[in-house]
Amino acid sequence: MSWDVAIIGGGVVGTAIARELAGYQVRSVLLEAADDVGTGTSKANTAILHTGFDATPGTLESRLVARGSTLLREYAERAGIAVERTGALLVAWTPEQAGRLDAIAVKSRENGYTRLRSVSVAEVYEREPNLGPGAAGGLWIPDEWVIDPWSVSLAYATEAVRAGVDLRLRTRVTGVSVLPDKAGFELAVSPGADPVRCRFAVNAAGLASDEVDRMFSGGGFTIRPRKGELIVYDKLARALLSSIILPVPTARTKGVVIAPTVFGNVLLGPTAEDVADRSDRSTSAAGLSALLADGRRILPGLEREEVTATYAGLRAATEHADYQLGVYGQYVRVAGIRSTGLTASLGIAEHVAGLLGEAGLPLKPRTDVSPGEGTWAAPPRMPYLGDAGTRPYQDAARIAADPAYGVIACHCERVTRGEIRDALASEIPPGGLDGLRRRTRAMNGRCQAFYCGAAVSAQLTRALSRNEGRDGR
Amino acid sequence: MDADVLVVGAGPAGLTAAAELRRLGVRRVLVADRETVPGGIPRHSQHTGYGLRDLHRILSGPAYARVLADTATRAGADLRAACTVTDLRAGGDGLSAVLTSAAGIEEVRPAAVLLATGCRERPRAARLVPGDRPAGVLTTGELQQRVYLAGERLAGRALVVGAEHVSFSAAVTLAHAGARVIALVTDQPRHQSYAAFRLGAALRWRVPVWTSTAVTRVTGTDGRLSAVDLAGVEGGPIRTVACEWLVFTGDWIPDHVLARTACVPLDHGTLGPAIDTGMVTSAPGVFAAGNLVHAAETADVAALSGRHAARQIASYLAGPPGQAPSPVPVVAEPPLRWISPNAVGAGGVLPPLGRFTLRAAEFRPRARLEARQDGRLLARSRPLRLIPGRPLHLRAAWVTSVNPGGGPVRIGVGRPSVA
Numbered sequence: 001m002s003w004d005v006a007i008i009g010g011g012v013v014g015t016a017i018a019r020e021l022a023g024y025q026v027r028s029v030l031l032e033a034a035d036d037v038g039t040g041t042s043k044a045n046t047a048i049l050h051t052g053f054d055a056t057p058g059t060l061e062s063r064l065v066a067r068g069s070t071l072l073r074e075y076a077e078r079a080g081i082a083v084e085r086t087g088a089l090l091v092a093w094t095p096e097q098a099g100r101l102d103a104i105a106v107k108s109r110e111n112g113y114t115r116l117r118s119v120s121v122a123e124v125y126e127r128e129p130n131l132g133p134g135a136a137g138g139l140w141i142p143d144e145w146v147i148d149p150w151s152v153s154l155a156y157a158t159e160a161v162r163a164g165v166d167l168r169l170r171t172r173v174t175g176v177s178v179l180p181d182k183a184g185f186e187l188a189v190s191p192g193a194d195p196v197r198c199r200f201a202v203n204a205a206g207l208a209s210d211e212v213d214r215m216f217s218g219g220g221f222t223i224r225p226r227k228g229e230l231i232v233y234d235k236l237a238r239a240l241l242s243s244i245i246l247p248v249p250t251a252r253t254k255g256v257v258i259a260p261t262v263f264g265n266v267l268l269g270p271t272a273e274d275v276a277d278r279s280d281r282s283t284s285a286a287g288l289s290a291l292l293a294d295g296r297r298i299l300p301g302l303e304r305e306e307v308t309a310t311y312a313g314l315r316a317a318t319e320h321a322d323y324q325l326g327v328y329g330q331y332v333r334v335a336g337i338r339s340t341g342l343t344a345s346l347g348i349a350e351h352v353a354g355l356l357g358e359a360g361l362p363l364k365p366r367t368d369v370s371p372g373e374g375t376w377a378a379p380p381r382m383p384y385l386g387d388a389g390t391r392p393y394q395d396a397a398r399i400a401a402d403p404a405y406g407v408i409a410c411h412c413e414r415v416t417r418g419e420i421r422d423a424l425a426s427e428i429p430p431g432g433l434d435g436l437r438r439r440t441r442a443m444n445g446r447c448q449a450f451y452c453g454a455a456v457s458a459q460l461t462r463a464l465s466r467n468e469g470r471d472g473r
Numbered sequence: 474m475d476a477d478v479l480v481v482g483a484g485p486a487g488l489t490a491a492a493e494l495r496r497l498g499v500r501r502v503l504v505a506d507r508e509t510v511p512g513g514i515p516r517h518s519q520h521t522g523y524g525l526r527d528l529h530r531i532l533s534g535p536a537y538a539r540v541l542a543d544t545a546t547r548a549g550a551d552l553r554a555a556c557t558v559t560d561l562r563a564g565g566d567g568l569s570a571v572l573t574s575a576a577g578i579e580e581v582r583p584a585a586v587l588l589a590t591g592c593r594e595r596p597r598a599a600r601l602v603p604g605d606r607p608a609g610v611l612t613t614g615e616l617q618q619r620v621y622l623a624g625e626r627l628a629g630r631a632l633v634v635g636a637e638h639v640s641f642s643a644a645v646t647l648a649h650a651g652a653r654v655i656a657l658v659t660d661q662p663r664h665q666s667y668a669a670f671r672l673g674a675a676l677r678w679r680v681p682v683w684t685s686t687a688v689t690r691v692t693g694t695d696g697r698l699s700a701v702d703l704a705g706v707e708g709g710p711i712r713t714v715a716c717e718w719l720v721f722t723g724d725w726i727p728d729h730v731l732a733r734t735a736c737v738p739l740d741h742g743t744l745g746p747a748i749d750t751g752m753v754t755s756a757p758g759v760f761a762a763g764n765l766v767h768a769a770e771t772a773d774v775a776a777l778s779g780r781h782a783a784r785q786i787a788s789y790l791a792g793p794p795g796q797a798p799s800p801v802p803v804v805a806e807p808p809l810r811w812i813s814p815n816a817v818g819a820g821g822v823l824p825p826l827g828r829f830t831l832r833a834a835e836f837r838p839r840a841r842l843e844a845r846q847d848g849r850l851l852a853r854s855r856p857l858r859l860i861p862g863r864p865l866h867l868r869a870a871w872v873t874s875v876n877p878g879g880g881p882v883r884i885g886v887g888r889p890s891v892a
Contacts, residue, residue, distance in 0.1 A: 232598075236733055283603040285689065292601075306726065309598045311606060393559065396578045403575035408557045411507055412730075433608065434696075446730075448596035451508075453611070454618030454625075 003029045003166075004361060006187055006198035008173050008212055010034075012042040012149075012345045013337055014204035015156035020349035021356075022163035025364040029196060030157070030165055031189065033172035033208070035431035038153030038438070040206045041341065044281065044313025046230070046257055046267060049073065049083065049145040050343040054249055057110035059322040060351075065340050066112055068347030072152070073145075075346060079155045079379040081148050082262040082386025088144030088244035089119070089127055091135050091298075097248040098137035104248070105139060116141045130240045132300050144244050148262045149342055150438040151382045156345070158380045158427050163366070167428065168193075176201070176215040184330055185216075200361055202332045202352060206316045207278045209324075209335035216331045221324045223335070225278050225314040228270025229287035231295070234446050235264040235387070237305035245298060254339070256294045258302075263413070263441060264387030265308060268295045281312045308446045315339045323348075327355040380427075383419055385441050392416050409459070410452040412445020420456065424463035436460055476503040476551075478786055479570055479583040481558045481731060484513020485772040486763025486779030487589035488541040489527065491550035493783035499790060502550040503581065505572055507557040512538025513591055515772050517617040519649070520642055526773035526826075527780070535621075537772065561586065561735040563756035585786050588732055588746060588754075588761040589779060592768030594639075595724040597691070604702075607693025613643040613722045620650040627652040629717030632701055636664035636682050637862045639769070640722040644680055652718055657682045660706050662836065665862045691719065723862055725768035732761065742811025743767060749800035749818035750872060752782035752825075753789070760786055767813040767830045770864055774826065781825035801846070802881040808835040808859065809842075812867075812884055821873040828866045831884065833859035841887040842867050847880045853887060 005021055007014050010032030018030045034040070049072060052065035076083045092098040101118060108116045117140055124138040125131060161167050168189075173196075175188035184199035205212040210223045238260060247255035253272035261267050271287045288310060295302045318324055318336035325334050325348070332355055334348060341348070357363045384391065392398050392405040393414050399406035404418030423430060423439040430436040433443065433456075442456050443449045449456070477499050480487045483506035491504045510516055515523055518534030525531060532540065546552050556574035568586055572579045594612040611619075619625040627650040633643050636659035644654045657664070657680060664682045683703070689711060690702035701719055704711045727745035737756045740747040745766040746754040752762050762782035763775035770778075800816035810832040814824050831842070837859035844851040844867070852871035859865065867884065875882060 236730065282605045282690070282692075285603050288601050288603055306595075307599045307601060310601065310603070393557075393573050394578070399573075399575070399577050406573055406575040406577060407509075407555050408507060408559075408573065411557065414557075414559070432696075446599075447593050447614075448598055448612070450593045450596060450612045450614040453615035454623045457619070458623045 002184070002197040002199070003027050004198065005029075005200045005202060005356065006031060006185070006196055007202045007204055008187075009204035009206055009209070010037040010153070010157065010167065010169070011040050011204065011206050011341065012038060012153045012156070013206070013334055013341050013348055014202070015153045015160065016345035016349035017202055017204060017334070017352050018160035018165045019156040020353045022160045022165050023366060024353070025366050026361065028160070028165045029198065030160065030167045031171045031173055031187070031196065032167070032169050035170050036435040037157040037167070037428065038150060041314060041316050042149065042153050043438070044230070044311050045149055045339065045342060046259055046270060047146055047149040047261055047342070048244060048257070048259060049147040050340060051113045051141060051143045052111050052343070053108035053113040053116055053141055054104065054254065055111050056321060057107060060325060061323050061340060061344070062111050064323070064344040064347035064351055066347070067350065068344035071346035071350070072147070072343060075379060076147060076152070079151075080381045080384050081151045081155060082384055082389065083145055083147045084260065084262050084386065084388055085145050086243045086260055087140065087142040088246050089124060090139040090141060090246040090248065091124055091131065092137040092248050093134055095136055100248055101137055101139055113143070115143060127243065128241055128245065130299055130301050131245070132297050146244065146260055146262050147342070148385050151385060152342060152345070154428065154439065155380055155382050161427050162380065169431065173212060173215070182330065200330045200332065200356055200359065202334060204334045206337070207314055209316065209333070213333055213335065216328070218328065218331070218333060221318040221320060221336060223278065224317050224319060225275050226317045227273045227275045227280065227312050227314055229283045229291065229312045230267055230269030230310065231288065231291050231307055232261070232309040232311075233266040233268065233302060234306040234308050237266045237302060238264050240266065240299055240301045256291065258295065258299050262386040262388070263444070266302065268302065270313065275314070278314065281314060283310045283312050287312070306446060309444070309448070325351070327359045330359060332356060332359070383422065383440070392419055409456060410440075410442040410445060412447050412451070413441040415440045415442040417459070420459055424460065429463070429467065430460070433457060433460060476501045476581055476583040477790060478502050478585045478587060479558075479581055480504040480587045480589060482506060482513065482589035482591055482763070483511035483542065483545075483552060483554070484589060484591050484763060485515065485541060485776035486591070486782070487587065488512070488545045488779070489776040490587050490589060490762060490779035490783040491545040491552070492548040493780045494787060495548035495550055497783065497787040499787055503583070504545060504550050504552045505556045505558050506554050509555045511542040511552060511554050514614070517614075517621045518642065519617070519621045520645060523772055527776040528773075541776070558731060561731050563735045563737060563759050568758050584790055585758045585760060587779075587782055587786060588737075588759065588765055589763045590728040590731060590765050592725045592727045592764040594722060595726055597719075597721050600721065600724065602688050602691060604691035605693035607691065607696055607698040609698030609717055610691060610719045611721070613639050613646070613720060616643055616720050617646055620646050626650055627718055629653070630655050630715065631718035631720065632714060632716050633657045633720050633722055634688055635659055635722035635724070636661065636666060636684070637723040638666045641666050643720045643722045647718065647720065654680050655714060655716060656680060658686050658688060658703060659684055660687045661685070661861060665860050688719070725764070727765045727768045729765065732765070735759070740811070740813070740815040742805055743813050743815070745813070747815045748813070749816035750814045750824040750869070751785040751818035751822045752778070752814070753785065753797070753818065758789070770830060778825040785822070798877060801875050801877060801879065803829070804881050804883050805831060806883055806885040808833055808837065808886060809884060810834040817872045817875045817882065819877070821875060823872060824869050828869050829884070831865040831867060833861055833865055836860055837886065842884060843887045844871055844882055844884050846875060846882045851875065851882065859886070
């Protein structure tokens with residue numbers, strides 16, 4: 001069997017491209033090495049829906065972040081993905097930093113974002129009375145929001161799968177041969193499956209994108225993973241702040257952010273450390289203590305709150321300042337997306353479809369999938385995991401219709417047995433506990449499974465063995 | 474729906490309180506527990522030793538949990554499992570609570586509320602232990618449920634973090650489930666359990682206790698725990714120990730979420746709701762008992778704390794409405810970490826079991842606890858051994874000599890005698 005397009009990598013970018021192509025009469029396969037979508041860079045980030053105000057003007061990243069930002073806001077609304085319109089307060093903590101605020105405002109306008117405005121020290125503390133002393137000025141960016149990051153990849157993938165995209169998990173591309181007569185490529189995959197033939201290939205392999213690029217005889221960039229460690233505070237800390245608190249960025253990093261999460265926690269991080277090992281998502285004593293020091297200074301009340309989780313993510317950075325995105329014959333490289341992939345995903349996907357079109361892939365809109373606006377099938381309705389809206393346990397009508405939504409299984413996150421059951425029966429069911437956590441938040445809370453771990457694991461094990469039984473028949 | 478008293482949590486404290494409230498003639502006693510089976514922590518603590526002080530017999534944890542639940546039900550309490558109190562308001566126009574269960578969402582307006590939500594262990598993340606995030610890292614609570622309620626077998630090597638009573642209990646559970654316990658690891662200079670436990674563990678399972686040692690890193694391979702790095706608390710070389718299970722024990726924190734969301738003020742020491750000797754919080758009509766106010770005492774002590782609270786609630790319900798005089802705060806001073814209750818209530822009511830419960834922050838071989846108000850010595854204990862994490866008690870007969878108009882009572886450690 002030969003596919004029109006093979007997309008390598010099922011992170012937020014790869015799934016967005018699969019979803020985009022699913023709107024056309026294009027047969028696509030999505031190849032993901034891990035056992036779930038969105039498990040690489042897409043899994044561990046600050047979950048901020050950026051405006052792109054601080055991008056480097058004139059870059060492709062600037063353009064696609066701005067475009068993706070607009071599209072994702074609409075998409076999240078339609079898919080029922082939790083978003084909180086928190087806004088961001090960028091705070092200068094020294095006179096030197098305050099002196100750079102004007103330049104940031106100018107840059108924002110160059111990036112096409114005009115709703116940023118400067119705020120006085122008094123307004124900084126009016127907005128965020130729990131900030132530590134010493135603020136020297138600030139900027140207010142009303143359209144920096146927070147989003148449920150995990151449901152985004154999952155929504156894209158679910159929509160793509162419903163529209164006929166073949167999602168192959170646990171499928172790693174190990175080699176590429178070019179077929180004669182511009183017939184495309186044959187991708188060797190492991191473990192032990194038949195090779196995948198495709199006319200066009202898209203490399204959205206994130207942290208492995210340079211390795212995949214070399215298989216296509218590419219080159220010119222190397223992934224230099226930049227590790228970011230983060231601390232998640234207890235939901236009881238959420239009252240300490242109302243918006244995202246940004247620092248004045250340096251040439252190297254956007255700096256340590258304190259942000260609410262849509263789940264009702266407070267996030268502190270990330271650090272920025274260049275690392276060699278692409279699988280090293282470990283936290284370090286030095287990283288965590290540096291974050292604690294920043295937290296103490298910026299939002300002193302955090303020190304009295306409990307920590308719920310710590311984790312580290314790897315940004316797929318390269319030696320270049322901009323995205324590494326381009327078409328080479330029938331191969332499209334989508335690399336170096338760094339830390340902006342979540343926000344830019346739909347912009348990148350649109351751009352990539354355009355590139356494929358230019359390269360000769362016919363892009364005829366589909367007529368058989370329920371046409372909404374433009375060419376799209378309606379996005380799937382995702383389980384709402386936010387803290388600000390109504391969750392199933394709070395919905396009397398839903399419990400009346402299905403009592404499983406009234407039985408809370410994970411107490412810290414108030415995840416009901418009904419939600420866990422739904423996730424286990426969804427189109428893209430979790431392959432293990434981590435996948436179940438991302439889909440439902442079960443066991444992600446303050447007790448880290450002290451209360452619910454045994455019961456939730458047992459529910460998962462039962463479902464997995466049922467699925468295996470089904471696959472076996 | 475109405476209730477005279479809503480008891481939140483059907484562990485030893487809540488169940489014992491419910492039975493006692495009924496015995497004292499309180500009509501509508503509603504007990505809500507979010508777990509599917511009532512009984513609290515003893516449900517999954519298979520070892521024996523439960524019921525000594527309250528039932529005057531010795532039972533296993535699950536048997537004890539069943540006896541308490543049966544007693545409360547037979548006494549006429551309305552016991553609801555798989556029913557979560559998702560909201561509690563203790564405002565100007567009385568108390569109101571939201572109960573969520575398969576039956577739907579119900580509002581309850583009780584005359585009094587007893588918070589008996591217990592405590593849990595701080596997990597690895599809250600202790601900021603760095604490294605990977607593999608499977609195989611647990612708390613004792615999760616371990617016991619997986620082994621005793623879900624019947625899991627655990628193969629491989631295990632390390633237990635902590636050397637308190639509960640840590641030895643975790644080691645027993647691991648051994649029962651088939652794991653080989655390599656050691657108990659504690660950052661303290663010595664173990665904090667009874668010598669008999671320590672000796673028993675050493676003889677029966679040959680489990681050593683590695684003292685003054687901290688877990689400095691967790692390493693995973695393919696998502697499973699593969700090794701743990703250990704280092705001396707004073708520095709020194711790092712030792713890597715291969716293991717498949719790592720169990721964090723003790724380091725208790727009260728489950729105070731409902732109290733905090735209802736704006737019931739907490740005590741900075743216990744992190745449970747601040748209560749006086751009558752178990753009343755600063756919110757009118759809201760009482761607290763059990764390991765929510767002293768994390769963690771044994772189940773029978775929690776049960777008796779619940780019984781004491783029930784008596785106070787019954788007299789509150791029978792008494793005339795009005796503001797009680799302010800209690801006199803009781804403050805623990807270093808090297809003491811906390812004291813419970815946190816104040817002496819009106820009329821010099823005694824705390825549960827006629828004693829205050831304390832925790833020390835340091836080891837001290839012989840220390841006399843002293844209670845002073847405005848410099849006046851109210852009481853001095855006999856010499857006691859201070860051991861972090863281990864219960865410490867101070868007889869409370871002196872509460873009747875507290876000056877209700879005076880300053881806070883300070884509990885400290887007297888200077889060692891010259892001899």
